[in-house]
Amino acid sequence: MRWRFRQISDLSWTGHRAIPVALIALVVTWTSVGLSFSFPRQWFLLTNMVATLITFFLLLLLQHSQNRDVKALHTKLDxxxxxxxxxxxxxxAEKKDTDAIEDMREQHQDQISQERA
Structure with missing residues (x-):
């Protein structure tokens, strides 16, 4: 499952400029079909369910990509x-707790101020 998710997040089409155009076409089609059936109640339930699932999937996809990028950045900095x-x-330093990071930052600031003086 993990490798499939990574394969999906590595696809170059996820950030392609044609995606918004395709989504607008999908919304127009969905709305026109809904108008032809005079929007039954199940139509709204299905729309909400699909939109929620797509939003959740995109959130996971973005979080996965961001975590991978941050790990690579930390490795390069190290x-x-x-x-x-x-x-x-x-x-x-990113693996330490917040207080330890703050102490390290203050120590670094003290060293900078001593060098300037």
Whole structure:
């Protein structure tokens, strides 16, 4: 399941400019068919259900892509820290708790202010 979801999120058509045009065409078709049947009650229930499922799927898709991008960015930053003269205590800072990150940031700010003085 995980690899299929990744395959879907890696597809280039998900951000293609033709997608909004296709969605507008789908809405126009859906509305015209609904008008021809004078919008029965089940029509609205089905519309709400499909819209909710599509929204939920897109939310998961975006979150997956964002998490993957952030992990790649952190890996690149860790490698830059490792290969530079920077302190290695910053490696994997994103895995520490909020208080530890704030302490590290304050310590870094103190070092900057001492260097300027």
């Amino acid at each position: 490698e830059l820290i490792r290969s530079s003269e920077a302190g290695n205590h910053w490696i994997a």
